[in-house]
Amino acid sequence: MSSYASLYEALGGADGIRGIVSKFYPKVQAHPLLAPLFPKDIDPVMEKQILFLTQFFGGPSLYSDEYGHPMMRARHLPFPITPERAAAWLECMSAALAESSIPEELRQLTIERLSGPAHHFVNTESDSSIQ
C-alpha cells in the first residue's frame, strides 16, 4: 500500500473497483438481512457504488460530479439499517475483497475505512420484521 498514492490505486483503479463491486452485490442479494432492502434490478445501484467508492478511496470525484454532495447517511435514511445489517454489509464486502485476490493487509485497511461509514449509517436499533 505504501507505494501507492491512494487506496483507489492500491485496489487496482477503475478495473479493480468495478471487479470488487460486481462481486459484492450478488452477496448482498443473497444475504437474508440485506436482500429485502435492495431492488431486483441491482445494476443502477452497482453503477452508483462504483462512482462512490472510486471517490471515497481517493480516485476521481465521479459520484459528486454526477450526483452532487454525497450526503450518504441521509441517502440511507429511508432504509432501516440495524447494527446487524451494517455488520452483514461489511462481511459481504470482506468476502468480495477476498475473492478479488486483494492481499490480507489491504483488505483489512479497506474494511477499516468502510467500517466508520457503515456504523454511521445505522439508523434503527432493531427491525421487528427481522429476527
Ligand code: HEM
Ligand atoms: C451499513 C449497511 C448498509 C446498508 C444496509 C446499505 C443499504 C443501501 C440501500 C438499501 C441502498 C439503496 C438502494 C436503492 O437505490 O434502492 C443503498 C445505496 C447506496 N449505498 Fe448503501 N448500505 C450500507 C452501507 C453503505 C456503505 C458503507 C457505503 C459506502 C461507504 C454505501 C454506499 C451506498 C451508495 C453509494 C448508494 C447509492 C446512493 C445513491 O442513491 O446515490 N452503503 N445502500
